[in-house]
Amino acid sequence: MSAEDNKALSELTEKEYGYGFVTDIEQESLPPGLSEDVVRWISRKKGEPEWLLEWRLQSYRHWLTLTEPHWARANYPAIDYQAISYFAAPKAKTDGPKSLDEVDPELLKTYEKLGIPLQERAALAGIAVDAVFDSVSVATTYKGKLAELGIIFCSFSEAVREHPELVRRYLGTVVPRTDNFYAALNSAVFSDGSFVYVPKGVRCPMELSTYFRINASGTGQFERTLIVADEGAQVSYLEGCTAPKRDENQLHAAVVELVAMAEAKIKYSTVQNWYPGDKDGRGGIFNFVTKRGLCAGRRAHISWTQVETGSAITWKYPSVVLKGDESVGEFYSVAVAANCQQADTGTKMVHIGRNTRSTIVSKGISAGRGQNTYRGLVKVGRKADNARNHSQCDSLLMGSKCGAHTFPVIEVSNTSAVVEHEATTSRISEDQLFYCRQRGIPQEEAVALIVNGFCKSVFKELPMEFAVEAQKLLQVSLEGSVG
Amino acid sequence: MLEINGLHARVAQGAEILKGISLSVGKGEVHAIMGPNGSGKSTLAGVLAGRERFEVTAGSVTLDGADLLALTPEERAVRGVFLGFQYPVEIPGITNAYFLRTALNSVRRARGQSELDAMEFLVLLKQKAKLMEMDPSFLNRSVNEGFSGGEKKRNEILQMAVLEPRLAILDETDSGLDIDALKVVAAGVNALRSPERSVILVTHYQRLLDHIVPDRIHVLAGGRMVKSGGRELALELEAQGYGWIDAHAGGA
Ligand SMILES: Nc1ncnc2c1ncn2[C@@H]1O[C@H](COP(=O)(O)OP(=O)(O)OP(=O)(O)O)[C@@H](O)[C@H]1O
Ligand SMILES: [Mg+2]
Numbered sequence: 001m002s003a004e005d006n007k008a009l010s011e012l013t014e015k016e017y018g019y020g021f022v023t024d025i026e027q028e029s030l031p032p033g034l035s036e037d038v039v040r041w042i043s044r045k046k047g048e049p050e051w052l053l054e055w056r057l058q059s060y061r062h063w064l065t066l067t068e069p070h071w072a073r074a075n076y077p078a079i080d081y082q083a084i085s086y087f088a089a090p091k092a093k094t095d096g097p098k099s100l101d102e103v104d105p106e107l108l109k110t111y112e113k114l115g116i117p118l119q120e121r122a123a124l125a126g127i128a129v130d131a132v133f134d135s136v137s138v139a140t141t142y143k144g145k146l147a148e149l150g151i152i153f154c155s156f157s158e159a160v161r162e163h164p165e166l167v168r169r170y171l172g173t174v175v176p177r178t179d180n181f182y183a184a185l186n187s188a189v190f191s192d193g194s195f196v197y198v199p200k201g202v203r204c205p206m207e208l209s210t211y212f213r214i215n216a217s218g219t220g221q222f223e224r225t226l227i228v229a230d231e232g233a234q235v236s237y238l239e240g241c242t243a244p245k246r247d248e249n250q251l252h253a254a255v256v257e258l259v260a261m262a263e264a265k266i267k268y269s270t271v272q273n274w275y276p277g278d279k280d281g282r283g284g285i286f287n288f289v290t291k292r293g294l295c296a297g298r299r300a301h302i303s304w305t306q307v308e309t310g311s312a313i314t315w316k317y318p319s320v321v322l323k324g325d326e327s328v329g330e331f332y333s334v335a336v337a338a339n340c341q342q343a344d345t346g347t348k349m350v351h352i353g354r355n356t357r358s359t360i361v362s363k364g365i366s367a368g369r370g371q372n373t374y375r376g377l378v379k380v381g382r383k384a385d386n387a388r389n390h391s392q393c394d395s396l397l398m399g400s401k402c403g404a405h406t407f408p409v410i411e412v413s414n415t416s417a418v419v420e421h422e423a424t425t426s427r428i429s430e431d432q433l434f435y436c437r438q439r440g441i442p443q444e445e446a447v448a449l450i451v452n453g454f455c456k457s458v459f460k461e462l463p464m465e466f467a468v469e470a471q472k473l474l475q476v477s478l479e480g481s482v483g
Numbered sequence: 484m485l486e487i488n489g490l491h492a493r494v495a496q497g498a499e500i501l502k503g504i505s506l507s508v509g510k511g512e513v514h515a516i517m518g519p520n521g522s523g524k525s526t527l528a529g530v531l532a533g534r535e536r537f538e539v540t541a542g543s544v545t546l547d548g549a550d551l552l553a554l555t556p557e558e559r560a561v562r563g564v565f566l567g568f569q570y571p572v573e574i575p576g577i578t579n580a581y582f583l584r585t586a587l588n589s590v591r592r593a594r595g596q597s598e599l600d601a602m603e604f605l606v607l608l609k610q611k612a613k614l615m616e617m618d619p620s621f622l623n624r625s626v627n628e629g630f631s632g633g634e635k636k637r638n639e640i641l642q643m644a645v646l647e648p649r650l651a652i653l654d655e656t657d658s659g660l661d662i663d664a665l666k667v668v669a670a671g672v673n674a675l676r677s678p679e680r681s682v683i684l685v686t687h688y689q690r691l692l693d694h695i696v697p698d699r700i701h702v703l704a705g706g707r708m709v710k711s712g713g714r715e716l717a718l719e720l721e722a723q724g725y726g727w728i729d730a731h732a733g734g735a
Contacts, residue, residue, distance in 0.1 A: 430536065435572040438532050439586035439642065440560035440593070449585060453576025453625070 029088035036060060038086055039188050045087070046157050046191075049164060059177040059187030066181045072344040073373040073405055074313045076249070076286065084220045084251060086189045142206065151235075152197040153208050156224050159195035166197055170228050174257035174294045174321070182253040182315075183290040186222045190255070193223035198233035198264075207463055209238040220251040227257070229264035231297065236267040238466055249277075249312060254289045262297025262324060267305070269462055271470055274310035276477070279368070281340030284312025291318035295327030295353075303330040305461040307470040308343060309477045317375065319348035322356035322384075329358040332458040334470070336477050337370030337402065346376040346407075351387035351417070360391040363455050366402035367478055373405040380417040387417040395425040396454050398447075398478070448475040484510045484681050485531075485650055490542035492530050499540070500526045502706035508650075511678040515692055515717065516685045518703035519725045524685045525569050527703070528654045531683075532566040533559050546650065560586075561593040563649030567639040567656045569685075574626035579638065580608055582626045583645050590646065611644040614674065616667050632659035640671040651675065652683045657691040669694030689721040 030038060039060050043053040068079065146153050152163060159167050177187035194210045210225070229235050252274060260266045268291075277284025287310075293302035304318040320329030331347035349358035364372040372395065380387045395404035408421050428450050436446035452459070452471055459467045485508040492501040500523050508514050518524055530537050531544065533556035544551040546562060554562070574582060588598040599607065612619060615637055627635050636656050643651055653672070657665055672682060672695050684695060692700075692714065700717050702710040704725065710716065 429572075431572045432574055434532075434534055434556060435568065435574070436582075436586075437556040438560055438564075438566050438568075439582075439646065440557050440590035441586050442557050442589060443555075445585070445589065449577055449582070450574060453574055456576030 029085050032085045033082050034060075034084070034086060034189070042087055042189060042191060046160070048160055051168065052160060055172070055177065056188050059184050060189075062178050063181065063184035063188055066184060069181050072315050072375075073371060074315065074342040074344050076313055076342075079249075079251060079286070081185075086220060086222070087191055146204070146206075149202050149205070150199040151202060151204055152195065154195055156190070156193040156195050156226070159226075163195070163197070166228065167195065167226065170226055170257070170259055172257075174259060174292050175255050175290050179290060182288045183255050186224060186253050186255045186290070189220075190222045190224040193225045193254070194227075195225070196227040196235060196237060198229045198235045200230045201232040202230075203233065204235040207236050207238055209240070211240045220253065222252075223254045225254070225256040226259075227266055227268070228259045229261065229266050231261045232263040233261070234265045236269070236463065238269045238271070238463065240271045240273070240469075249284060249286050251286045251288065252311075254291075256289070256291040256318075258291075258293035258302055260293065260295050260297070260300035260302050260327075263299050264297070265301040265303075266293065267303045268293070268318070269466055270304075270306040270308070271462075271466055271473065272306065272308045272310055272314070273473055275312075276310045276339065276341050277312040279339045281312070281369075284341075285310065287311035287314045287316065289314075289316040291316060292321065292348075293319070293329070294321045295324045295329065295356075297324040297327075298353075299326045299328075300324045301328040301330075303328075303332070303461070304347065305330075305332040305458065306334070306345075307458070307462070307466075307473065308333070308335040308345060309470075309473045311343075312341060314341075314343040314345050316345050317347055319350065320358065321350045321352065322358065322387075323352045324356075325353040326355045326357075327353055328356070330461075331358075331360045331362070332461045333362045334365070334455045334458045334474070335363070335372055335374075336365045336367070336474065337372040338365075338367040338477050339370060340368070341370045342373075343371070344373040344375060346374045348377040348379070349389060351378075351380040351384040351389070354383065354385045355387075356384055357388045358390075360389070360393070361457050362391075362393045363458055364393070364395045364404055365398070365451060365454070365474075365478065366395065366404050367398040369401045371403045371405070373407065375407045377409045377411070378419055378421075379410075380412040380414050380419065382413045384414050385416050387414065387419075389417075389419045391419075391421045392457075393421070393423045394454065395423075396451065397425065397427050444475075447478065451475075451478060484508060484547055485683075486543075486545045487531075488543045490527075490530070490544060491540045492526060492537045493540060494536060495538045500537075500706050501530065503542070504703075504706070504708055505542075506701065506708065508681045508683060510681060511676070512698045513676065513682040513684065513695060515697040515700045516683060516703055517687065517700065517717065517720060522703045523706045524703055525654055526706075528566055528569075528652045528683075528685060531559075531652055532556055532564060557589070557593075560646075561590050565643050565646055565648030565651045567636075567643060567651065567653035569654040569658070571627050571630075571635040571639055573628045573630075575628050577626055578623050579626050580605070580622040583608060583642060586642070587645055608645060611641055614644060615641045615671055617641055633661060633664050636660055637664055637668060640668050643675065644671055647675065647680075649679065650681050650683070652685070654685045655687065656684075657686050657688060665691065666694060689717045692717050 039056050043056055175183050177184055196208055198204050227237060258266050274285035274287055295302055302320045308314050318331060322329050329349050335343040335345050337343040347360055360376060362374045364374055366372040374393045378389045393406050397404055404425055406423050410419050412419060432450055433446050436449060437443060451474060459470060462470055487504055487506040490501055490504040491499060493499045516524055526537060539552055551559060584604045591598055608622060612622060617637060636659060639656055656668060660668060700712055701708050
């Protein structure tokens with residue numbers, strides 16, 4: 001790589017984060033610290049039923065017995081869980097906004113700045129949005145239209161109030177509250193998130209989308225998402241995330257549970273652009289997330305697509321438990337680790353039913369001093385006759401100080417299984433760059449072009465608008481990174 | 484139009500490859516460069532296009548009076564320099580059509596011209612592909628990925644036809660082509676010929692020059708231009724090989 005390339009590389013990989021503003025808004029927040037009292041306070045604040053408080057408390061007590069996991073390939077100072085505030089919300093006159101008119105205009109402005117339409121009439125055609133600001137959901141659009149079809153799309157708190165039987169039936173059934181350190185923590189203190197229920201045989205006619213925004217400083221964000229697609233139902237769900245620039249690290253420990261009954265299909269797409277920290281690794285979000293889907297019935301289908309460009313540290317493994325016969329699990333991922341970012345991500349495909357199939361496509365991009373790790377597990381149980389898995393893990397390196405690591409684990413207990421794993425590591429070659437530049441494409445665009453080509457098989461899984469957004473994000477986080 | 488004067492170049496920190504090349508290509512002219520393997524033909528082409536692995540240690544190159552060596556590869560492209568690669572590069576995941584539109588719109592933007600939208604571009608591309616007798620399915624395949632050797636060369640000429648360069652440098656575009664493809668490629672180059680455009684053809688074979696008739700032929704050996712002449716020089720080379728040239732050049 002020439003000196004000029006190097007310069008362009010560092011200039012562009014150090015590109016500023018564009019969503020780093022802070023909204024000046026009156027906040028109601030808990031002082032830092034975690035105790036049973038805090039858990040009770042959150043539950044009371046939300047007016048939750050006794051069983052949920054009990055569930056939280058059990059989670060909390062279990063969490064106390066756990067230690068922070070450190071098997072991921074990530075270096076960071078110990079987190080002081082007593083220094084975090086576990087609840088922050090924009091102050092509202094009443095319990096929660098009943099309509100957009102009641103939402104603080106400052107908040108609406110924030111979402112406008114982020115390019116997220118909350119005004120229904122101005123909303124992008126066909127996308128219903130739920131916006132979660134710090135700990136609470138501030139607005140859900142298109143609710144009425146969806147209700148006509150029997151689809152429930154609302155904040156988690158509202159679901160607890162309005163549909164307690166559904167929440168109670170499914171909460172914790174895919175990610176048990178004892179699952180891991182962060183899942184237990186989330187189960188104890190989760191404050192809000194999104195809830196979706198699509199009834200039997202209904203195809204959700206629009207994309208459902210949640211935008212998560214961390215605004216307050218010193219707070220953690222612990223949201224909880226639960227999506228249930230009943231028999232034969234279909235839904236496509238998108239989530240996007242941003243946060244202000246701060247010198248401190250902020251913890252984001254979410255839990256997402258998906259339940260797909262027989263013949264149901266859930267497509268879950270994430271464009272994660274939490275603040276990644278500055279070029280020297282100061283600040284940024286710790287994104288420690290547990291995401292799992294259960295294909296509960298025959299021919300159920302769950303597909304995860306993620307584009308992870310943000311966060312100082314990403315620790316997440318969206319997984320699928322293939323319980324129903326002939327069920328299908330998919331994982332498509334682009335993960336970027338630029339500057340000092342560390343990404344440890346991948347998936348677990350657990351084949352339990354017969355004739356189950358899974359596909360894994362992981363594209364890791366490392367630039368600057370970024371460290372990118374793919375960690376995957378393909379497990380085929382004793383009864384999973386004819387299980388099939390194909391995994392493709394490709395790493396792209398830009399520059400000489402970054403790293404790519406691949407840890408695929410395969411456990412097969414059924415001899416009829418066919419499990420294939422392919423892995424490649426490459427650099428953007430000088431030849432490719434020169435070829436593009438000779439045709440007149442400026443260097444930074446040439447890099448973006450080549451990287452987009454590298455990510456193609458994942459981007460094509462994203463809904464149109466998100467694919468465009470993802471490409472732009474990728475360009476911003478990487479432009480000019482050369483290998 | 485193109486003036487090369489006393490050009491010396493080497494691989495950065497390596498041995499010298501070009502040892503004093505001078506060449507003048509006028510507007511509308513076609514020049515052929517021939518010479519043994521390893522004599523420096525591709526190096527010269529690369530230096531003209533701005534390949535950074537080569538370092539110019541002496542001499543000058545101007546295009547329409549402007550110092551070409553001071554420009555980045557993309558700036559040279561904007562000025563109309565096109566290099567047909569001896570070994571075209573694959574870009575997985577990016578379609579030929581998308582790549583070419585990005586390229587064309589990049590140069591148009593840099594020239595202050597309006598960009599073509601997807602529809603306008605498609606019309607143009609289809610028309611050029613037809614000229615090159617290229618199956619439209621190639622337009623939606625990833626750039627050069629899985630193309631046969633001959634298909635890659637044809638694709639280079641398609642790109643040239645779309646970009647309409649002022650100075651086209653074609654590095655062994657004829658190698659690996661069957662007779663029919665050779666004719667198509669030659670037709671593509673001839674279609675581009677105009678009083679405003681110049682072409683440098685690097686080739687090993689006289690047969691290309693039957694189809695694209697050059698104004699001048701130069702022989703490059705050991706990093707030096709050892710002989711220049713008219714068409715008849717190619718026939719001489721075909722008959723006698725390069726042995727006699729080496730003798731002429733005094734073992735350059
Ligand atoms: N990157 C490089 N590193 C080292 N040597 C190089 C490099 N590039 C070119 N050379 C050397 O420079 C000389 C000229 O190479 P060049 O590719 O220009 O030859 P050519 O005339 O195009 O040959 P051919 O007819 O085989 O294509 C060769 O000896 C080659 O090995
Ligand atoms: Mg050559």
